Amino acid sequence: MKNLSRLFFAMLLLVSFNANAQDENNPWGISIGVNAVDLYPVGEDAPLGDYLDEFFNLSDHYNILPSLSTVSVSRYLQDGFTLTVAGSINEIDKVGDSSADDLSYYALDGTIKYSLTKLINSNSFDPYIGVGGGYTWVDDIGAGTLNGTLGFNYWFTENVGFNVQTAYKHAFEDYLAKHWQHSVGLTIKFGGKDTDGDGIYDKDDACPDVPGLEAFNGCPDSDNDGIEDSKDDCPNEAGLAEFNGCPDADGDGVADKNDDCPTVAGLKALAGCPDADGDGVADKNDDCPNEKGPAANKGCPWADADGDGVLDKDDKCPNEVGTVANNGCPEVLPTVAVMEKLNNYARTILFDSGKSSFKKETQPVLEAMTAIFKEYPRADFSLEGHTDSQGAKSSNQLLSERRANAVRDYLIANGISADRLTASGFGEDYPIDNNKTAAGRKNNRRVEVKLKK
Incomplete structure (x- = not known):
């Protein structure tokens, strides 16, 4: 014993x-x-x-x-x-x-x-x-x-x-x-099987092929923040449970992944960015971060009463729509250079053959012309249509009139007053090039814009 x-x-x-x-x-x-x-x-x-x-x-x-x-x-x-x-x-x-x-x-x-x-x-x-x-x-x-x-x-x-x-x-x-x-x-x-060698047998291991922790049934917590990877929105960065494992470096209550200003404490309403003057415009978007102003004015206190893009403090005509180039005042008449630009556009308007309907590629040209017309709300214009000499003269006359009116109708539909525009056609009477060549005939098929004095 x-x-x-x-x-x-x-x-x-x-x-x-x-x-x-x-x-x-x-x-x-x-x-x-x-x-x-x-x-x-x-x-x-x-x-x-x-x-x-x-x-x-x-x-x-x-x-x-x-x-x-x-x-x-x-x-x-x-x-x-x-x-x-x-x-x-x-x-x-x-x-x-x-x-x-x-x-x-x-x-x-x-x-x-x-x-x-x-x-x-x-x-x-x-x-x-x-x-x-x-x-x-x-x-x-x-x-x-x-x-x-x-x-x-x-x-x-x-x-x-x-x-x-x-x-x-x-x-x-x-x-x-x-x-x-x-x-x-x-x-x-x-005899127990533990494929990943984490000390938790496969039968009880929710992640049998990846080493993990007993607290998470064998699943890993790569960043050691106490939140298993499968439930961690930021599995490789230690974070907080309230943000599903994501960090909040500036401690403003907005997780870094959702924070537009992750290194500076800010407001939840502004995606974690600060607003020093409290005007509701984040400092990073505020042209006047220390002075309150409306968001429409990029946080600055100055208004733009006529909405022409020139702030009232810089607008010499604050109650009248103008242009930036003219310090907020309207341009009375277009310059020679502007008229030349308008006609360069007008001569590239493309119509369907024998018709007054526009080709698809002409749309950007018409939009650019409309923008110029809007810059001169006090100026009146005439639109003149011209054709080449092919076909009957009477048919060319009618076609030139329809095409000039088609341009006028587009401008009216896009905000230009009808009272400011007239349209007329001159058929084949005023060629600017030789009608015996294809290139010449192409140049003769045109619309011209004239400033009415």
């Missing part, structure tokens, strides 16, 4: 505390230990005793081989059931109250065990019951046995535990006595 005590004291030195029962994560288990055979409390006549009589009388009834004498291998099945195959050896020198002549004892047993851990809700104490059978030899005589088992594992770590078990072995032959066999030993479980 002294040697047995020393053996188990050495086992205890190998382990430290914390644990779990054998399950699908660690399906395999190996146990080694010492067994004791007791033939006394089996309900037989003297020299044996009644069932469970003197069950713990180690010194008088237990046959113990004080060395490694039992080995078992276990495989977890499912739902708390485990299959165990065990082999054991011993020497029988006590049969109840009588002595024996050191008979050799060998046993090979298989047991189906059921864990009761879930019933008691324990992470370390793992009791079980079992039933099985085996074959036992005493010297050269052997017989089959039906076994009932009761025991427990106490798991010191996730994979290492202490095992205590007792089994009643009922022999099927009279020449082999029924008996009790007890064992104590060390159990090691293994």
Whole structure:
């Protein structure tokens, strides 16, 4: 018994505390230990005793081989059931109250065990019951046995535990006595799959292919901000939970990814940018950041009453629409250069052949002409249509009139007063180039703009 005590004291030195029962994560288990055979409390006549009589009388009834004498291998099945195959050896020198002549004892047993851990809700104490059978030899005589088992594992770590078990072995032959066999030993479980090596088995790992943390069921937190990557809008930057893991460098309550001014504290209403004068225009867009002004005026206090793009402070005609070039005052009459520009545009107006409808590519030309007309609201213009000499003269006359009126109609439709515009056609009467060449005829097909004095 002294040697047995020393053996188990050495086992205890190998382990430290914390644990779990054998399950699908660690399906395999190996146990080694010492067994004791007791033939006394089996309900037989003297020299044996009644069932469970003197069950713990180690010194008088237990046959113990004080060395490694039992080995078992276990495989977890499912739902708390485990299959165990065990082999054991011993020497029988006590049969109840009588002595024996050191008979050799060998046993090979298989047991189906059921864990009761879930019933008691324990992470370390793992009791079980079992039933099985085996074959036992005493010297050269052997017989089959039906076994009932009761025991427990106490798991010191996730994979290492202490095992205590007792089994009643009922022999099927009279020449082999029924008996009790007890064992104590060390159990090691293994075989759990952990693909990413993060210490969390694949079965319980929500991210089995990526190393992660136990707190997040095996999923990673790359920036270590306490928010797992799958729920982190900024997984590579440490941030705050209120912003789903994104940082707020300037502490203004707007996450950097949504902050137009991430290094300067600002207002949520202005996407994190400051507004020094409190006029509702962010400083970065405010031409007068220290003076209040309307957003339409880029944050400056000066107005543009006539809406001509020249601020009242710079507008010499603040109540009359003008041009920037004329300091906000309207241009009374276009210059020679402006008229030349208008006619350069007019000569590039393209009509469908023989018609007064515009070709698609003429649209930008008409828009540019309209803009110039609007700059001179007090000037009146005449639009004159001309053709080449091909075709009947009467037809050319009508075509030139229709084309001149088509330009006038476009300008009126786009905001030019009808009173300022007249249209007339001159057919083929006033060529500006030779009608005998294609290039000359092209130049003769034109619209001209004249300023009415």
